[in-house]
Amino acid sequence: MKTTLISNAIFSMISGMLLIGLNSFFMVLFKVSHFQFWPIGVGLIGFSLLAFSIGLRYFDKPKKIMMIIISDLVWVIASVFVLLTKPLSISFEGYLVIAVIAIIVGSFCVLQYLGIKTIDDRQRLD
Numbered sequence: 001m002k003t004t005l006i007s008n009a010i011f012s013m014i015s016g017m018l019l020i021g022l023n024s025f026f027m028v029l030f031k032v033s034h035f036q037f038w039p040i041g042v043g044l045i046g047f048s049l050l051a052f053s054i055g056l057r058y059f060d061k062p063k064k065i066m067m068i069i070i071s072d073l074v075w076v077i078a079s080v081f082v083l084l085t086k087p088l089s090i091s092f093e094g095y096l097v098i099a100v101i102a103i104i105v106g107s108f109c110v111l112q113y114l115g116i117k118t119i120d121d122r123q124r125l126d
Contacts, residue, residue: 001115005055005068008108009048015101016044030094047071062116069116072109076102 019041026037051068058064079102
């Protein structure tokens with residue numbers, strides 16, 4: 001569980017830093033001229049700090065881990081909504097990036113949920 005939470009935090013931190021540092025690159029990749037990616041990057045860095053904190057201190061506390069799982073799930077649901085409805089005028093590559101990230105975040109979500117089930121099973125045995 002700890003490894004999954006820390007991996008999620010590292011992925012989010014790197015993603016956030018890339019969105020901030022390469023804002024212009026992502027604007028070109030997504031073929032958007034009026035959308036800024038850096039605010040999403042700032043949010044991802046904040047999320048990563050929370051995930052690091054929980055991963056290092058509370059990796060055996062299901063209620064704390066649920067905050068991360070719910071956040072990941074919201075990201076995946078929002079991504080699927082964007083992919084299905086295509087409300088944004090962005091490039092194919094932009095939609096591809098959204099899909100790949102949704103798969104990665106969804107994987108973290110599943111692994112963290114399975115980790116919680118393991119913690120719950122162990123606590124029931126105690």
